[in-house]
Amino acid sequence: MDIQIQLTREPIPEAVPRCAGGGAGAVMEFRGVVRPEEDGVAIAGLEYEAYPAMAEREFQRLLAELASRHDCLAASVVHRLGVVPAGEAAILARVEARHRGPALALLGEFLDRIKQDVPIWKRRTIPVVPVVAASPAPSASTSADALLALLREACAPLPAEQASLAEASGRVLREAVRASEDQPPFDRSAVDGYAVRLDETAARLRVVDQIRAGDWKPRRLAAGEAVRIATGGALPGEGLRVVMREDARAEEGMVVVSGRDAGRNIRFRGEDAPAGAVLAEAGTILSPGALALLASIGAAHPLVTRLPRVLHLATGNEIVAPDQTPPPGGIRDSNSTLVRAFLEAWRVVPEQMRIPEDETAAMAGLERRGLADVDLLLVSGGASVGEHDFTRRLLERLGFQILVSRMATRPGKPLLVARRAGTFAFGLPGNPLAHFVCLNLFVRTALDRLAGRAPGPVFHSGVLASDLAAGGSPRETFWPARAEWRDGVALLAPLGWSSSGDLTALAAANALLRVPPGAEVLPQGSRVGFLSTATGP
Numbered sequence: 001m002d003i004q005i006q007l008t009r010e011p012i013p014e015a016v017p018r019c020a021g022g023g024a025g026a027v028m029e030f031r032g033v034v035r036p037e038e039d040g041v042a043i044a045g046l047e048y049e050a051y052p053a054m055a056e057r058e059f060q061r062l063l064a065e066l067a068s069r070h071d072c073l074a075a076s077v078v079h080r081l082g083v084v085p086a087g088e089a090a091i092l093a094r095v096e097a098r099h100r101g102p103a104l105a106l107l108g109e110f111l112d113r114i115k116q117d118v119p120i121w122k123r124r125t126i127p128v129v130p131v132v133a134a135s136p137a138p139s140a141s142t143s144a145d146a147l148l149a150l151l152r153e154a155c156a157p158l159p160a161e162q163a164s165l166a167e168a169s170g171r172v173l174r175e176a177v178r179a180s181e182d183q184p185p186f187d188r189s190a191v192d193g194y195a196v197r198l199d200e201t202a203a204r205l206r207v208v209d210q211i212r213a214g215d216w217k218p219r220r221l222a223a224g225e226a227v228r229i230a231t232g233g234a235l236p237g238e239g240l241r242v243v244m245r246e247d248a249r250a251e252e253g254m255v256v257v258s259g260r261d262a263g264r265n266i267r268f269r270g271e272d273a274p275a276g277a278v279l280a281e282a283g284t285i286l287s288p289g290a291l292a293l294l295a296s297i298g299a300a301h302p303l304v305t306r307l308p309r310v311l312h313l314a315t316g317n318e319i320v321a322p323d324q325t326p327p328p329g330g331i332r333d334s335n336s337t338l339v340r341a342f343l344e345a346w347r348v349v350p351e352q353m354r355i356p357e358d359e360t361a362a363m364a365g366l367e368r369r370g371l372a373d374v375d376l377l378l379v380s381g382g383a384s385v386g387e388h389d390f391t392r393r394l395l396e397r398l399g400f401q402i403l404v405s406r407m408a409t410r411p412g413k414p415l416l417v418a419r420r421a422g423t424f425a426f427g428l429p430g431n432p433l434a435h436f437v438c439l440n441l442f443v444r445t446a447l448d449r450l451a452g453r454a455p456g457p458v459f460h461s462g463v464l465a466s467d468l469a470a471g472g473s474p475r476e477t478f479w480p481a482r483a484e485w486r487d488g489v490a491l492l493a494p495l496g497w498s499s500s501g502d503l504t505a506l507a508a509a510n511a512l513l514r515v516p517p518g519a520e521v522l523p524q525g526s527r528v529g530f531l532s533t534a535t536g537p
Helices: 052-067 100-117 144-154 288-296 335-346 359-369 391-397 432-451
Strands: 002-008 026-033 041-050 074-080 082-085 089-097 120-127 160-162 193-197 204-211 225-229 240-244 248-251 254-257 278-280 303-305 310-314 351-354 376-380 401-404 416-420 423-428 459-464 476-486 489-494 511-515 527-532
Touching: 002 052, 026 100, 041 052, 041 074, 052 074, 052 100, 089 100, 144 401, 144 416, 144 432, 193 204, 193 254, 278 288, 310 335, 335 351, 335 376, 335 432, 359 391, 376 391, 376 432, 391 401, 391 416, 391 423, 423 432, 432 476, 432 511, 459 511, 476 527, 489 511, 489 527
Parallel strands: 002 074, 204 225, 310 351, 310 376, 376 423, 459 489
Antiparallel strands: 026 089, 041 082, 041 120, 074 089, 160 303, 193 225, 193 240, 204 254, 248 254, 401 416, 416 423, 459 527, 476 489, 476 511, 511 527
């Protein structure tokens, strides 16, 4: 029997070429379509993942086994991976035979067994985006608080995966890690010194052995005996104490004890944690200290949230690479560097592409590339309403629902936010300061939710170090500033900027001040809310 297997992240076409020649008298086809609800709850889609090589091999093995019992000519299977929107096919299975009986039998057995035999699984349900407005009118403006609430509710954590400790830094633990054995797993010395019996009273003792860290030398000590032991060394037995080296004097084969402190100087088995105790809760962000703890107990491949797959598109015919000299009317591309550096805080390396300022050509390029594997799409520029600003039209043609098309904030008024099944898209205003603000406020929130973190941003309270002439804008302003902590108080120095394209403040900025609409002047000493931008998540 001819067998063809295809795993793809692209939609399954309606017409798939047949495998067999003209000898088939029966063609049985099954299409498994993602339903718009699961367990009575509306969903936008499902995400499938697999071990591709193993899945293809198991498909081949299963079909070959079934073909030995059912006389069929050909079988073909197409299975989608990644996010499959509701209403689209996740699997196509086709069997061709001379007669319908064998075709029906083989197809039925195949469908009954694929879940248990083939390593393809449903990783998550994609929730339906809360209805804000299908496509807001250009005049509708969204507040920062409203967009943050939308992102916190609509973005869901990505699936979990096992990662090495080297790859898990900064990621979120998805299951509790328990001690596989007592911690520490044996009684060990807390100091350099001499192990002696707990009831030993003699001052002059014979040294019968030496134990270094890593040695395992069980023995019973007799009265008048001692074992020289290093910090971390395993005690040779029970009922002992360790005399500190400072309280002893070594002689030829002997030790003279000059004093004994009140403690036993032993780290006892299980005193840190007994076997089975939870050492790291699900939801823990794996800091260097947490990773060291996991390493100490052999949890070398913790279950963590997988990293988001981010595609960044840079638009604009006027931009050139940073190492090039721009022609008259051109500028260097600073936004791509800003986006890449910003994402490093989440250990994400984006795929970055330039797309032409030609809607048809840009669309063709993105259709060739495909977006099925993308969790987060960032588009720099083209978000405004000018003649050459086509980001909104491009997103709509790609099947995205526009959730937000204008903000009641500055800088960053023309921000676009959209969603297609499990992929969020941000159309970022092209001006770099607006980029900086939108990344730190809104993209940060989406990344936190995708990572399984507590959703940001977190606003703190501080004091203005100087007067701020805010200008009375009717929109809420996120003003770049320099924050310094003194005696537990954040002092905030506002930085000057002339427009949303002004980059000069960003070299010193490590905070964004939250300036309310209509504020003219905020005097020195005023209490203000601020967001730290210094360290990412």
